[in-house]
Amino acid sequence: MDLSAINPFLLLCAILVSATPLLFAAVGELVVEKSGVLNLGVEGMMITGAICGFAISVNTGSPWMGLLAAAGGGAVLSLLFALLTQVAMANQVASGLSLTLFGLGLSALIGQGYQGIKPPEFPTFGVVVAEATAERAALVARLDILVFAAIALTAAVWAFLKYSRAGLILRAVGESHDAAHALGYKVVRIRVLAILFGGACAGLGGAYISLIRVPQWTEGMTAGIGWIALALVVFANWKPWRALLGAWLFGGVNVLQLNLQAAGVDIPAEYLGMAPYVITIIALVIMSSDRSGAPASIGRPFHASS
Amino acid sequence: MTGTLLKIEGLTKAYPGVVANDTVSFAIAEGEVHALLGENGAGKSTLVKMIYGLVKPDSGTMTLRGAPYTPSEPRAARAAGVAMVFQHFSLFEALNVAENIALGMENPPKMRDLAARITAVSHDYGLPLDPHRLVGDLSAGERQRVEIIRCLLQSPRLLIMDEPTSVLTPQEVDILFQTLNKLRAEGVSILYISHKLEEIRTLCDSATILRLGKNVGTCVPRETSARDMAEMMVGSALHVPERAHGDTGEVLLEVSGLTNAAPSEFGTALKDISFTVRAGEVLGIGGVAGNGQDELLAALSGETRGAAETVKLKGEAVGRLGPDARRIKGLLCAPEERLGHAAAPDMSLTENALLTGARREGLVSGGFLKWGAARRFAEKVIEAFDVRTPGPDNAARSLSGGNLQKFVIGREVLQRPEILVVNQPTWGVDASAAAAIRQALLDLAAKGAAVICISQDLDELMEISDRFGALNEGRLTPLRPAQGLTVEDIGLMMGGAQDMEVAHV
Numbered sequence: 036m037d038l039s040a041i042n043p044f045l046l047l048c049a050i051l052v053s054a055t056p057l058l059f060a061a062v063g064e065l066v067v068e069k070s071g072v073l074n075l076g077v078e079g080m081m082i083t084g085a086i087c088g089f090a091i092s093v094n095t096g097s098p099w100m101g102l103l104a105a106a107g108g109g110a111v112l113s114l115l116f117a118l119l120t121q122v123a124m125a126n127q128v129a130s131g132l133s134l135t136l137f138g139l140g141l142s143a144l145i146g147q148g149y150q151g152i153k154p155p156e157f158p159t160f161g162v163v164v165a166e167a168t169a170e171r172a173a174l175v176a177r178l179d180i181l182v183f184a185a186i187a188l189t190a191a192v193w194a195f196l197k198y199s200r201a202g203l204i205l206r207a208v209g210e211s212h213d214a215a216h217a218l219g220y221k222v223v224r225i226r227v228l229a230i231l232f233g234g235a236c237a238g239l240g241g242a243y244i245s246l247i248r249v250p251q252w253t254e255g256m257t258a259g260i261g262w263i264a265l266a267l268v269v270f271a272n273w274k275p276w277r278a279l280l281g282a283w284l285f286g287g288v289n290v291l292q293l294n295l296q297a298a299g300v301d302i303p304a305e306y307l308g309m310a311p312y313v314i315t316i317i318a319l320v321i322m323s324s325d326r327s328g329a330p331a332s333i334g335r336p337f338h339a340s341s
Numbered sequence: 342m343t344g345t346l347l348k349i350e351g352l353t354k355a356y357p358g359v360v361a362n363d364t365v366s367f368a369i370a371e372g373e374v375h376a377l378l379g380e381n382g383a384g385k386s387t388l389v390k391m392i393y394g395l396v397k398p399d400s401g402t403m404t405l406r407g408a409p410y411t412p413s414e415p416r417a418a419r420a421a422g423v424a425m426v427f428q429h430f431s432l433f434e435a436l437n438v439a440e441n442i443a444l445g446m447e448n449p450p451k452m453r454d455l456a457a458r459i460t461a462v463s464h465d466y467g468l469p470l471d472p473h474r475l476v477g478d479l480s481a482g483e484r485q486r487v488e489i490i491r492c493l494l495q496s497p498r499l500l501i502m503d504e505p506t507s508v509l510t511p512q513e514v515d516i517l518f519q520t521l522n523k524l525r526a527e528g529v530s531i532l533y534i535s536h537k538l539e540e541i542r543t544l545c546d547s548a549t550i551l552r553l554g555k556n557v558g559t560c561v562p563r564e565t566s567a568r569d570m571a572e573m574m575v576g577s578a579l580h581v582p583e584r585a586h587g588d589t590g591e592v593l594l595e596v597s598g599l600t601n602a603a604p605s606e607f608g609t610a611l612k613d614i615s616f617t618v619r620a621g622e623v624l625g626i627g628g629v630a631g632n633g634q635d636e637l638l639a640a641l642s643g644e645t646r647g648a649a650e651t652v653k654l655k656g657e658a659v660g661r662l663g664p665d666a667r668r669i670k671g672l673l674c675a676p677e678e679r680l681g682h683a684a685a686p687d688m689s690l691t692e693n694a695l696l697t698g699a700r701r702e703g704l705v706s707g708g709f710l711k712w713g714a715a716r717r718f719a720e721k722v723i724e725a726f727d728v729r730t731p732g733p734d735n736a737a738r739s740l741s742g743g744n745l746q747k748f749v750i751g752r753e754v755l756q757r758p759e760i761l762v763v764n765q766p767t768w769g770v771d772a773s774a775a776a777a778i779r780q781a782l783l784d785l786a787a788k789g790a791a792v793i794c795i796s797q798d799l800d801e802l803m804e805i806s807d808r809f810g811a812l813n814e815g816r817l818t819p820l821r822p823a824q825g826l827t828v829e830d831i832g833l834m835m836g837g838a839q840d841m842e843v844a845h846v
Contacts, residue, residue: 207433214431219415
């Protein structure tokens with residue numbers, strides 16, 4: 036095998052790209068859970084965002100419209116979850132699971148006829164990693180604005196939760212909805228807004244896969260990243276920067292195993308393929324010894340009269 | 342006392358099946374401490390919720406300083422100068438003191454300025470607080486200070502206090518009363534709800550008494566005896582528990598060197614607890630909430646297990662046995678938390694009766710439930726303890742706190758325990774129901790059972806216990822005969838108010 040074919044800077048860029056969809060979904064879910072709601076439908080909202088973004092992008096010819104549609108699609112699907120759990124008082128775990136199943140089915144339905152199509156190209160910029168030499172062409176890493184947007188979003192969510200009054204209220208609602216209600220805060224309204232934000236973020240994460248990283252549409256192409264995002268939030272102890280680290284770890288192992296596969300390492304591809312999931316979970320479990328960030332009211336239904 | 346601050350006329354609020362407030366009228370003068378008295382379910386909470394804008398009245402008017410006052414939400418009430426200290430604290434354990442206070446303010450200043458103001462105001466009123474501590478680490482008394490400071494920072498005209506002293510040591514009550522007197526001198530009116538009539542007699546200028554949602558009278562507490570006020574609340578003569586002093590018998594329960602780690606982040610570790618209880622004896626265990634009461638009950642009931650020799654039942658080591666095995670041997674417990682610990686909220690009373698009574702009452706046979714027998718047992722509890730409910734098929738959640746408490750205690754008492762451990766048996770229960778529960782505990786002891794009563798209500802402990810000890814930071818003080826103990830003695834045993842400042846460092 037030839038490990039010298041792996042260029043470190045190229046690898047770093049690939050990691051950033053690989054981590055971006057996971058980071059979007061995880062940061063969105065982090066806000067939802069901080070408000071005291073457990074939405075297990077991340078995978079469903081991601082895949083819905085992926086197809087909504089893809090379809091609108093293909094039909095309008097504008098990748099930006101596609102991103103907007105992806106965020107909208109994810110948010111609309113999460114609104115369904117919000118209605119079920121916040122208004123109809125349905126069980127959050129069951130509603131979230133069915134949201135994932137519904138999202139997977141819905142995306143497959145919308146996606147009929149979009150298979151094998153190439154979406155309009157998303158503007159990326161190349162970073163020359165190594166000049167062209169006599170033996171080979173120049174190495175160019177391709178990055179895009181969303182990679183940085185995801186990191187900026189992480190910073191924004193961190194600052195929002197830590198420094199802003201609205202963030203304090205959101206944490207208070209997640210900590211004790213009865214106490215927040217007694218102080219006159221609108222628990223249901225705050226939670227619905229958080230759920231919508233989480234849905235939009237998951238949708239963006241999904242569209243990043245279908246519009247930029249792959250870029251094409253296949254059924255079930257989010258491949259469990261939504262579930263990893265859920266695990267990431269818990270193991271990152273509901274702290275945005277730790278979620279970023281976890282996402283990079285996942286992206287890193289993912290890119291590394293692809294490179295190893297390409298380099299022809301003598302390990303079956305199936306083992307390499309599962310490595311990112313296994314290693315991320317193990318690392319996060321080790322990291323998450325304290326649970327101080329856990330919102331105390333998570334998953335508990337709130338009814339004003341009780 | 343210049344003029345009228347708040348005037349309430351004909352306030353009515355009905356819920357499906359019950360009229361919580363029926364044309365209630367009264368007035369609070371400026372700079373007056375006004376007591377609101379009544380049994381559980383008399384409508385006190387609904388009334389103050391209407392004043393604080395959490396509940397909208399069906400009819401009637403409120404006037405604040407001559408202007409119509411119709412708060413649509415707590416925000417509006419706060420803007421009008423009405424603040425409230427809640428009975429069940431409206432605090433967030435994972436947030437720090439300053440954040441908790443900011444959440445209760447309309448336009449909080451920057452965190453740094455707020456922290457400085459909290460320190461300043463809390464010292465002015467003799468309620469020292471560190472703005473950066475996590476509320477989860479504070480004692481009940483300190484948590485209440487957070488609530489009070491939160492109100493004071495908004496310069497209220499009317500301060501509503503719902504049962505503020507139920508969790509405080511006597512010394513802390515003194516400090517609180519000094520603060521309230523200072524506020525009164527500054528012209529702030531206080532609406533004060535409490536079951537403790539002696540407190541009301543020392544603190545309040547006037548009192549309004551509610552019974553079944555109606556205003557049944559007013560009085561000047563200083564000139565009225567506690568007994569008369571209690572009878573006005575109940576509407577009939579009050580029964581005071583009587584004790585027949587019997588001889589104490591053999592040692593039924595022996596606890597020695599009981600040491601347990603804290604079960605959770607906000608729990609308390611038990612440290613080397615030793616005591617014995619004899620047949621026919623009532624042991625009272627006092628202490629401020631969060632000093633190991635729940636943990637001690639769990640260790641006695643078998644929810645947490647330790648070394649076999651630490652808990653001995655009639656000489657037999659049972660430290661390793663679980664709750665069911667201990668129950669069969671005659672050790673029964675009624676924990677404090679009614680909904681979720683002592684009773685399963687969404688299960689019927691029959692099912693709840695089954696949950697602890699299955700073994701001793703023979704409600705199961707061969708793994709199958711005997712529903713008929715279970716129902717008869719539940720009905721027996723309901724009748725013997727005057728639990729007010731349509732029947733045993735109602736969910737535990739549907740009962741008022743006091744009624745469910747009677748059911749929970751009655752369920753254990755009727756299983757003929759040899760040793761009964763109760764935690765806060767009359768918490769949030771009105772005077773007549775509390776008297777009935779205390780009487781049942783005394784009767785049980787008179788019949789030769791050993792009773793351990795863990796409580797924060799000192800009057801209750803003095804009324805029923807033969808010997809008294811206090812829990813402080815998970816340690817039990819040496820036991821002393823209850824007769825002859827003064828309130829000051831007890832306060833010192835409980836650790837007093839000053840020690841609490843350093844207690845959590």
